[in-house]
Amino acid sequence: MRQTLAVLVSLSFSFAWSASAASPVSPAPMETSIKDIEWGPETGGLRSRIWTDKANFRPEDPIPVHYCIQNSSTSEQTIWHRGFWLDHGIELIGPDGSTIEPKDPQRGRLPPPTTGSDKNVPVVLKPQQIDAAYVVYNLRDLFPLERPGSYKVRYSYRISKNELVYSNWLKFEQSTAPKHEG
């Protein structure tokens, strides 16, 4: 009886969640499990964090990285959506501790500061509000991850020439185990 009730309750929650996730009027839902993911250091009243859906990846697995930025101050902050790669960079450290260069330097390496932009969208964040309206990039599309072992990655967002909002360092493992057949 208890098992049946537990199944019914969990199914109800999963159905409700899938319905809300399918609703296009809500912002990207934040799974409750990410509440334990650490934030990066605060800079200029902003902080950010990245996470993946698991910690271990096989060589054939995509590595989708989620990213969000929060207004951690007590007053409104405006961040600008100008195109992700105009203001963001990604650092990836490989198993031997060395920096891995992106496949395309324009997508990965933080570019020099630019003044002005064509697509230039102000996003006003209230205190503690989170902006999660970012593409979930597959790290494997951006970087060559050819070796097994431990990696760590972090994002950076430039808010001014001398101010960068760094995310947490996210660690993940890449194994050499072949894909399971059958």
Added chain:
Amino acid sequence: MCMIWGLFVLLQLGVSLRAQIAPDPASMDIYCDDVKLGTLTITTYRATKFTDKDGNKLVGAGLVAEFTREDPDCIYNFQWIQSIYDGKGTIGQGDGTQPPYLDPYKRDDNLPWYWTTPENNTPGVGANGNNGPGTRFSDFPSQSETNAGNFIKFETAFVCVDGLNISYLKGFTWGYQVNADMTSSLFPFLWLNAPTASLTGPTTAWDGTLNSKGGGTPVGYTFSDECVCECTPVPEPSTWLAGATFVGLALVQAFNRRSHRAKPLAA
């Protein structure tokens, strides 16, 4: 004296007109075939002048458009397309690409839309409150106030999408120029009932890559003569409860059937 006063008023009016233009009309009803989908309103169109965090003095323009749906029970797959069709000193031209080309020039994803999918879905960014994805457009392009003579002209389209088929709903042209006195002036806002080749060309040529210069094999986007706007009903809360109850009851039945099966005799 009256003439001087009149001239003074006209001059003041000219300054305000240069700084802000109210599109006329500011709102347009949006139809797909004969079905009214809602109303599109230009809530902001103004010249801008500000200093960024690095102390750079910038000028430009700002435009915000918001769509309010007619049927609160319908969500559509709206998107925005923006083409830069003329300019001097644009980002694309700085990279050797002449207009027309789609905005943003440096692609975040492999889709031809102005918003990325997460942006399109987020209220206050690409969604106007709870009106659904793609119901809001916002752009505040800017550049250094010292770039006198630079200008940029946009053609922006509000569309709905079904696969590779695009239904054009409404569009408009706008833009700004940088003046010698380090201000910006707006180009007239103009509503469009059909896209020009400056927008359809880059859209149908879209190659689905992240290469800003494009030139690859087109993915196959086309502008449909028929309406491809499909209403996706907004789920009611009672629907969730009904679904969960159905699944629960089915489980209970399955459990009961298993309990009443005859047990094998012990050996």
